Amino acid sequence: MTAVPDAPRRIISTPSPADRVFRYGTTAVSSFVLVVTGCVGVFLGLRMVPTFQHYGLRFLTSSAFNPEKNLVGIAGAITGSVEIAVIALVISFPVAISIALYITQYAPNIVKSLLVSVLDLMAAIPSVVYGLWGEFFLEPKLLYLCRWLSQWFGWIPIFKVNGGQPSAPAFQTAHLYEQSAFIAGTVVAMMVIPLAASVMRGVFDQTPPGEREAAYALGSTRWGMIRAVVIPFGRGGIIGGMMLGLGRALGETIAVLLILSSTYQVKFHILENGGVTISSLIANVFGASTGVQLSALLAAGFVLFLMTLVINTLATVVISRSRSGAGVDA
Amino acid sequence: MTELLTRLPHRDDPAYDDSPPDRPRRVGSRTADDYLSLAGAAVGSLALTWLVFEQVLPFSGTVGFIVVWYLTFIGLYSALTVVSQPLTVVRDRIMSAVVQGLAALAAIAVVTTIVYVFWKGHPAYLHTNFFTQDLRYTAPTAPLNKGGIDHAIVGSAVEIAIAVGIALPLGLTTAVFLAEVGGRYARVVRTVVEAMTALPDLIAGLFIYAILVRPPFGFGPNGLDAALALSITMTPIIARSSEVVLRVVPGGLREAGLALGAGQLSTLWRVVLPTARPGLATSLILGIARGLGETAPLLIVAGVTADFNPNPLSGPMMSLPLFVYLGARSGEVNYQTRAYGAASVLLVIVLLLFIAVRFLARQRPRQR
Numbered sequence: 001m002t003a004v005p006d007a008p009r010r011i012i013s014t015p016s017p018a019d020r021v022f023r024y025g026t027t028a029v030s031s032f033v034l035v036v037t038g039c040v041g042v043f044l045g046l047r048m049v050p051t052f053q054h055y056g057l058r059f060l061t062s063s064a065f066n067p068e069k070n071l072v073g074i075a076g077a078i079t080g081s082v083e084i085a086v087i088a089l090v091i092s093f094p095v096a097i098s099i100a101l102y103i104t105q106y107a108p109n110i111v112k113s114l115l116v117s118v119l120d121l122m123a124a125i126p127s128v129v130y131g132l133w134g135e136f137f138l139e140p141k142l143l144y145l146c147r148w149l150s151q152w153f154g155w156i157p158i159f160k161v162n163g164g165q166p167s168a169p170a171f172q173t174a175h176l177y178e179q180s181a182f183i184a185g186t187v188v189a190m191m192v193i194p195l196a197a198s199v200m201r202g203v204f205d206q207t208p209p210g211e212r213e214a215a216y217a218l219g220s221t222r223w224g225m226i227r228a229v230v231i232p233f234g235r236g237g238i239i240g241g242m243m244l245g246l247g248r249a250l251g252e253t254i255a256v257l258l259i260l261s262s263t264y265q266v267k268f269h270i271l272e273n274g275g276v277t278i279s280s281l282i283a284n285v286f287g288a289s290t291g292v293q294l295s296a297l298l299a300a301g302f303v304l305f306l307m308t309l310v311i312n313t314l315a316t317v318v319i320s321r322s323r324s325g326a327g328v329d330a
Numbered sequence: 331m332t333e334l335l336t337r338l339p340h341r342d343d344p345a346y347d348d349s350p351p352d353r354p355r356r357v358g359s360r361t362a363d364d365y366l367s368l369a370g371a372a373v374g375s376l377a378l379t380w381l382v383f384e385q386v387l388p389f390s391g392t393v394g395f396i397v398v399w400y401l402t403f404i405g406l407y408s409a410l411t412v413v414s415q416p417l418t419v420v421r422d423r424i425m426s427a428v429v430q431g432l433a434a435l436a437a438i439a440v441v442t443t444i445v446y447v448f449w450k451g452h453p454a455y456l457h458t459n460f461f462t463q464d465l466r467y468t469a470p471t472a473p474l475n476k477g478g479i480d481h482a483i484v485g486s487a488v489e490i491a492i493a494v495g496i497a498l499p500l501g502l503t504t505a506v507f508l509a510e511v512g513g514r515y516a517r518v519v520r521t522v523v524e525a526m527t528a529l530p531d532l533i534a535g536l537f538i539y540a541i542l543v544r545p546p547f548g549f550g551p552n553g554l555d556a557a558l559a560l561s562i563t564m565t566p567i568i569a570r571s572s573e574v575v576l577r578v579v580p581g582g583l584r585e586a587g588l589a590l591g592a593g594q595l596s597t598l599w600r601v602v603l604p605t606a607r608p609g610l611a612t613s614l615i616l617g618i619a620r621g622l623g624e625t626a627p628l629l630i631v632a633g634v635t636a637d638f639n640p641n642p643l644s645g646p647m648m649s650l651p652l653f654v655y656l657g658a659r660s661g662e663v664n665y666q667t668r669a670y671g672a673a674s675v676l677l678v679i680v681l682l683l684f685i686a687v688r689f690l691a692r693q694r695p696r697q698r
Binding site for chain 1: 624
């Protein structure tokens, strides 16, 4: 008897009518979502055209903003947005990484899940509530710190405050330090912290227990283990989480609007009263603008969207490329 | 006959171990010495800071005091530990003090936020008229026993209900398409949806404002426009977070369903969705909580009114976050107190949603 070699059977799958309806239905709905969301992006992008035709490159390089004189430039707003986002990032980075490390490495097991939901809660507190807290609770307390910083480190240009001489009495100069980019950045940091910390926590949680125990078995202290195992493993999550936070900080509106007093100029003295960001600019002037000025605002919004889009995409790539992100997706 | 490979241990056996079972030794616990040096450093630094900061140097301010106290504490604590421990241990102790200190700082910030808002708002929300009246015939600056925010509560409820009604089916179906159907087209959809999660909420509001609020197509601000703006930001967020949850469902479960002869739809309905239910509920409720607190698009789209207006199709509609924002900006004491009261209501709703999440996340799908 001769053996016939096994040949794979051809598999033909014919989806049942219900499945076919399911596939077409979900495809149709997601195409709708694709078209609608895509339209928003395309619509905003197209508004760049009339804006540049009307204002030219000065739209991006000038910081004068006066709709009545038809002067529209967003240089001050772009630098302001970046400035506040960077301040928020610098403040939130040590705090976010500490929270993530505390929850994954230090906290007793019983409270871990509670702490995770507190972190989620922190992310869900409306930004207008943080704005209230920042404007009326935090700002008066931070003023001392601001004055101290500018008096001792005023020789560093960004900490300089015009008129804030050490000889001037405290009660006379307090208003110089109010409503500054630094205070706005501190409040925005409160919104960045939970976002960044929960990404970092997710990554730190996946540290292979074998490697942690190996570090302990070699006589490492807890901090030694964290530095040798957890942080190298979670580097992608740390960078990615901070970038997601940066994207959030760039787009934040209400807290900035409540705290920052608007001055339309490029400003690098972060402790000084006043400043402007793209979103606070839009929220302040949308009502008074018509026609091409509205186009300009939409174009400014598109610039902001592009910035957050690039940052978010980079963050996703960084997280998924890193060793810790390999097992997350798929 | 071959010898049995496994035998029951017997008392006469030389290998039989009669000693009590091993108990794991507690490792890494701290000694009394460690606790005392921690407490000593804390008390010593407090005293030193009080003396230097408040009495000797002309500084003041709570934040400054706490910062200086904390730094002094770290200094004293490391000095105390250096006396008895090697440098590696000292570094470990300092870093654990720093990590726990910063985590505590964040906790303090959250707690003060919540407590401060509730405290400042209590003169407003302790009056029942705060929940049963609007500000039609009452100035926001009037005494707190007149007028209320029921127009803002109802406005928020209507707007979020419409927004969820639009965003939930669209987002969930898109997530199901991305996770279950797949293919090259799904990759395109995923790219665009992920990109749109980066859209700042204010810009979504501005988009609706330019298209639906302003003439020629618009008829001025109304509640439906606000809900549409909210759903533009919520749909991609819900789609992405639900897709992540659906992907966590093990592929083996799907294959088991298909191998038993079930179609794709019934596998989804009877296997995948029930397995993912707690996760889905959590991500949906978190999405709703975020949408509820969204202020920026409403500022542009919803318009401002003191009227009670439950009709999303006609006229401006007030909402809680917008009321809070306007009150905070007003500079009037009573208006601000009302704003704090509205913020407290907002916080209570968010907290209730979170309790629901904890409850749902713990619940397992019912066995049948």
